[in-house]
Amino acid sequence: MGLQAHAYDVTLVSARTAGEIRDGHVLSTQAMFGPAQTIEREAGLNLWDAQVPAVRAMRATLIDPPGTASVAITGRLRHPQRSVDQRVKLSGWLELFEQRGGRVEYRSVDRAGLGGLARRHELTIVAAGRAELSGIFPRDPARSPFDRPQRTLACLYLRGVASPPDPAETHVRIPMVPGVGEVLLQPALTTSGPCTILLWEAVPGGPFDCWQDRPSPHDNLERSLALLREFAPWEHDLCEKAEPTDANATLYGAVDPVVRRPVARLDDGVSVLGMGDTVVVNDPVTGQGANSAARCADVYRRAILARGERPFDDSWMHETFEEFWAYARHATAFTTAMLGPLPPHMARVLGTAAVREEVADRFAEVYADPSGARWFLDPAEADAYLEAIGARP
The missing domain is CATH 3.30.9.40 (D-Amino Acid Oxidase; Chain A, domain 2)
Structure with missing residues (x-):
């Protein structure tokens, strides 16, 4: 819808109609924190506040x-x-996109069908979540924590x-x-x-x-x-x-926490770009999935607008994903830390948070924006913070 507002010719492919999504099974848990809500609000998509x-x-x-x-x-x-509930949100947004004149094709897409789409469009983005189509993007072992x-x-x-x-x-x-x-x-x-x-x-x-x-x-x-x-x-x-x-x-x-390579080259040589949890998947224990998806959509939208008439080649796709990864890596690091036994420095921080309100509030803000979590994740910075506030490291 952001591209639609700038007169881009956008085709959206959905396996289900808005009614089928709304009446279907629960799709997820989700928790949108302040920064991600700001992205939706600035786009006029905060319909349920x-x-x-x-x-x-x-x-x-x-x-x-x-x-x-x-x-x-x-x-x-x-x-x-x-x-x-994403049944409410996705169905509402899908209807709004169509009301604004957006073109939606209601059908499933496999690898072959994706190739056909990619050949007909200047840029094809895959936002398939963890569905089968996400498998076309290879796992990145250097960035995948588990x-x-x-x-x-x-x-x-x-x-x-x-x-x-x-x-x-x-x-x-x-x-x-x-x-x-x-x-x-x-x-x-x-x-x-x-x-x-x-x-x-x-x-x-x-x-x-x-x-x-x-x-x-x-x-x-x-x-x-x-x-x-x-x-x-x-x-x-x-x-x-x-x-x-x-x-x-x-x-x-x-959920298999994984980071995938963002560009998939299909059989006929055409490339597609992965988006959101198609390429960066975190366990929902820290509530980062929906927030990261909003960040990714915003980064991609801005990058497309800035590209102008130049082609969306593989180099641009990689650069665009890396801009998103600059944020998503923090969400991945925070979630990885919260899934395992807490190391001593994190245990000290949380122990202090139980008795110091300002530490508890700062820890809560890590969920809202994990890019500011270094004070919690790094042993030296955690101890320096505790010392600075007069808590014994």
Whole structure:
């Protein structure tokens, strides 16, 4: 739509119509922080701001032993975070693109079909997420932090989750169980109104890793309540009277964190450019996927406009991706750190955040913009920061 606003001739290919997306299964979890929302707002695409819950704080709770909250960190965000069900967002944007005169072809595309598209257009961008078509972009081993998923995932959209009394403002809650996994409870907007997204991040082989049978929404809720009763009983009490938002309110799987090479050369020699999590995939534990996608779209849009009449050759494609990677590498580094056992310097920072509000707030802002995370990720800088604020490193 950004290119459309500048009179570019854009063809969008979608395997599903807006109605099919809206009425289909949950596509993701998502959490848009302030900087990414600014990108959408400047493009006039923030269509749901008046309806979506404004999340103003993040609360991470270390559970050790099961059932006991040993440490809690509450960090307030400078700008509210928001989450709109992608069934709502993508269908709404697709309809808006067509209302503005955009051309959409509703069909699936394989490698051969992609080649046909690329031959007919000056530039072809693949935004296929983690679907099969993403496999045409080779893995970049030097930038890929893992060679297998670090968590198995189970997601359920709920309505009727009660709010805790403290803190009073709307916030994301993240119970964390060492060696077992994480639970994220994210206020959001879905097709039927405000809701809470419950996401299980399970260490493979552990007690949270129990979703292989992909249960129905109601069976998922029953199993989730049993796990919450054992590991986070205060969250169980808040979710006890909740119910699934709809019959398609679940999503299961595992994310293989990977960075792919951004340019794929097809059989006839034509090249295409990968976008967003087609080429940079992070586990959702830090909520970076939707934010990185918005950044990528903005970088690509600006680069296309700046290119003018010059061809979108392979060199331009690589340079454009590297501009996005300058941001995305920080999101990857932050997510990688939060998936593993925390090294001592990060544990010291989080220990201080539990008792120092300014440290907790600064840690929350890492989620909003991980490019500023060096103070947390680098041992020397972390200790220097703690010393500077009078906390013992």
